Amino acid sequence: MGLNDPAPFGLFNAAGASPFLLIGDHAGAAIPGALGDLGLAAADRRRHIAIDIGVHGLGHALAERLDAPFVHQHYSRLVIDCNRDPMRDDAIPVVSDDSRIIGNEGLDSCARASRVAAIHAPYHRAIADMIDARRAAGRDTILLSLHSFTPVMGGIARPWEVGVLHWRGRTDFARAMLAALRDKAAFTVGDNVPYAMDATDYTVPLHAFSRDLAYAEIEVRQDLIGTAEGQRIWAGHLRHAAEAALQRIS
Template sequence: MAKGVANELLGLNDPAPFGLFNAAGASPFLLIGDHAGAAIPEALGDLGLCDADRRRHIAIDIGVHGLGHRLAERLDAPFLHQIYSRLVIDCNRNPARDDAIPVVSDGSRISGNEGLNEAARAVRVAAIHAPYHQAISERIDARRAAGRDTILLSLHSFTPVMGGIARPWEVGVLHWLGCTHFAHAMLAALRDTAALTVGDNVPYAMDATDFTVPFHAFPRDLAYAEIEVRQDLITSVEGRMLWADHLAQAAKDALQRIS
C-alpha cells in the first residue's frame, strides 16, 4: 500500500504504529506484543466507545506493555510492540478477516467500525497493520543475515473470567505448527515451578485465527512460543516484575533444554 494511503489515517499528532525497546538486545529472543497498545488515531475519534471500554481487554492486552519491557531487560531482548488498539485493527488477525476490525467485542458495540467499505479497511491496514509486520519481518531477516538465531516470543494476556466462567490458569503456552520444540520446553520449564498453574494451549489454542506467529515463524522455521498471562496478575508494577522473572527464568531454562 502506498505511503500516501497510510497518511490518510495517521496525522501529525498520532504516534508511530509500533514501538521498539532495547533494539540492540543480544539474546536470541525477539519479543512482540500484538495488543500492547490502546491508542486510537485522532481521525477515528473514540470509535464510539466509552472510556471504560477503551481500558478493557477488548481494546488492549492489559499489562503486556509493561511486562514486555521488563522481560526485555531480563532477557536482553528487543521488544517490538503495537501502539494502536486491537479495535482499530487487530494485528494478530489476517487483515482480510472480518474480525480484524470487529464491530462487537465481548458484548460491546464498536460503532466506529460499522459499515466500513474496503477502502476504509485498506487505510487501516496500510497505516498500522502492514508497518508493524514489516518491522517484525525486517528485524528477523536482519538477524538472520547477521548469522543470529531468533526465537519469537509473542506476549499476550487474558481475562480471569470470560462469559461467566473462571479461568484458573495463571499462564498458558500456545503452539500449533512449525518448530514447536521451544514452546514445549517452555511449557515444561513453567510447570517445573510447582506454585504455577500452567495451561497447554489454554485458555486459547493457537490455530488458523492467529496471524503473527504463523506468518513470521512458520515459513522461516523459527522456534517460538505464544505466552498468555492472566491479566489480574500483571496489573501492578510488582506483578509485572514478578512475572517477568518467571518468564525470563522459564525462557532461559527452555533454551538450555533445546540446546
C-alpha cells in the same frame, strides 16, 4: 494518521543481544485522532477488548531481563487487530465481548485498507525486517509473542496463571517452556489454554512458521500483571522459563 498520532509500532532495546525477539500484538490502546473514540465509552477503551492489559509493561521488563528487543503495537486491537489476517472480518471487529464498536460499522474497502496500510503492514514489516537482519548477521531468533487473558470469561473462571500456545512448525521451544513453567509447583500452566493457537492467529504463523523459527505464544492472566510490580514479578518468571527452555533445546 495525524501528526500527533503515535507511530505504527514501538521498538524497545533494538540492540538486544539474546536470541529472543519479543512481540506484543495487543500491547497498546491508542486510537488515531481521526477516528475519535470509535463510539466507545472510556471504560470500554480500557477493557481487555481494546488492549492486552499488562503486556506493555511486561514486555519492557522481560526485554530488559533477557536483553531482547520488544516490538509492540501502540494501537488498539479495535482499530485493527495485528494478530489477525487483515482480510478477515474480525480484523476490524464491530462487536467485542458484547460491546458494539460503532466506529467500525459499515467501513468500505478503502477505509479498511487505510488502517492496514497505516498500522498493520508497518508493524509486521518491522518484525520481518528485524528477523531477516538477524538472520543475515548469522543470529538465531526465538519468537516470544506476549498476550494476556481475563480471569473470568462468560462467567467461567480461568484458573491458569499462564498458558503456552503452539500449533505447527518448530514447537520444541514452546513445549520446553511449558515444561519449565510447570516445574514451578505453585503455577497452574495451560497447554494451549485458555486459548489454542490455530488458523485465526496471524503473527506467529506468518513470521515463525515460514522461517522455521522456534517460538512460543505466552498468555499471562491479567490480574497478575495489572501493576508494575506484577509485571516485574512475571518478567522474572518468564525469564527463568525462557532461559531454561533454551537450554533444553540446545
